[in-house]
Amino acid sequence: MIKRTLFFGNPAYLSTKHEQLIINFPKQNRDEVTIPIEDLGYIVLENPQITITNGLLTKLIKNKTAVITCDKQHLPCSFLQPLVGHSEQTERIRYQLNASLPLKKNLWQQTISVKIRNQAMHLIKYGKNGLKLTRWAGEVKSGDAGNHEAIAAAYYFQNLFAIKEFSRNQKGVPPNNLLNYGYAVLRAVTARALISSGMLPSVGIFHHNKYNAFCLADDIMEPYRIYVDAMVYEITQSFKEYKELSGDLKSILLKIPTIDVQIDGKKSPLMIAMSRTTNSLYECFLGSSRKILYPEYE
Template sequence: MIKRTLFFGNPAYLSTRNEQLVVTFPSGQKEEATIPIEDLGYVVLEDPQITITNGLLMKLVQNKTAVITCNKQHLPCALLQPLVGHTEQTERIRHQLNASVPLKKNLWQQTVQAKIENQAAHLKDRNKDDLKLKRWATQVKSGDAANHEAYAAAHYFQNIYSVLVPHFSRNQSRSLTEGIAPNNLLNYGYAILRAVVARALISSGMLPSVGIFHRNKYNAFCLADDIMEPYRIYVDALVYEILETGANVEELTTTLKSQLLQIPALDVFIDGKWSPLMNAVSRTTSSLYDCFEGSNRKILYPQYMANSP
């Protein structure tokens, strides 16, 4: 089942009644609305004048709904996580923490290879040269000691938006600000994707903060940042499609946000079949735990393909 994503960009009072999320608008501007909590996967809170009851927060967390809050730049900045995300959480975290260095290096090698292969496929889909990336994907070693991930990313971003946005560079956006377009769209999309991956990791009983490669002590989502790498391509592709329409992307409007909030429901190709991205991420995190537990040695990642069924 595909879970719904709700976005609140205006003042509202959010409460719960009869297992429903109840939305009440100030001064009776609109009629009261209700949505079944069991249908919700993500709730994005942007307006600072939104009020939400503790009873609703409790029910959302119990439903494993990701509650995302935004900062003054309208970018997602926080994710409400349940303390218990899986019935075997203690056992699963123990396996995660006990993962050997060689295993983590191997898992990062698989992750980087999958990311570069997807970047190459996206370049080819946009009629751009993919040979260099395809070659680099085959050269990634354990732990990516040669840093092919960084070289591939630099090459990829130098080329993917070159026709639509001349002189585009991801170096123009190195903070939580919106950045130079379309960095604002990419930043917003990656933040949504990060929340999707963090939610799936928690549901699989793992700690999003303990990564296989990322290990910044100030980062509470190191593992999410690891696992989302091969999925970034779907944000890139969606942004490309937005740019192709000729839309003004200098400002991150509500319309643009609504398009980017479709990310959890995007069709991706994984393990020989099409699946909503949020379901595919859950399969990836489940396979990651199997690697930590020792019953498998391969993470299940999607393959980028342009056309869904």
């Protein structure tokens, strides 16, 4: 079942009754809104004047609904996660923590190879030169010892947007603002899937910053970034003004969990595909598989 994403950009009072999310707007002359909690996958809380009851938070967590809060720049900054996301969580975490270094290097090699291949296909789709990326995707070694990820990313972003000397930088010129927002949403989707698969989002296969609580999410989302890139590229072609992250642009980017992707030869909503990816990752930690299942951009 495809879960809904709700975005709250205005003051609101959120509570619960009879397994329903109850929405009231104290500063607006609007009727009360009721939504089944079981239908919810993601809730984004942007306005600082939003009140949410503890009873609702408990029900959302039990439903594995990702509750995302935003900072003063209106960017997602936190993600509420359950203490227990899977019935076999303890055993699954043990396999994750005991993963050998050669295995993690191999998994990172697979991840980066797919990411670069997807970047190549995205450039080729729009008549841009992606042949270098296609070659580099096949040259990635164990652990990406040659740092092909960084080399490919620099080439990819320089050729994707028709902006002189554009580079990917969180504080860089637009459309970096759109990429920041889209990647933050994608990160939450990834973390939610990892928790549901019984793993710790903080223990990565490559990323290992002690200040980062989502290292594994940052690892696994890499091949999925292309879908944010594609959405942002379409925005730059369709909207004359995208320097400011408007409500309309946010509503587009919040559709990321439900867009269709190609995985294992079939179309699937991204949030479902991500769960297949995280389950395949656990199988690699378990030893029953050696391959992570990632989507292929087309």
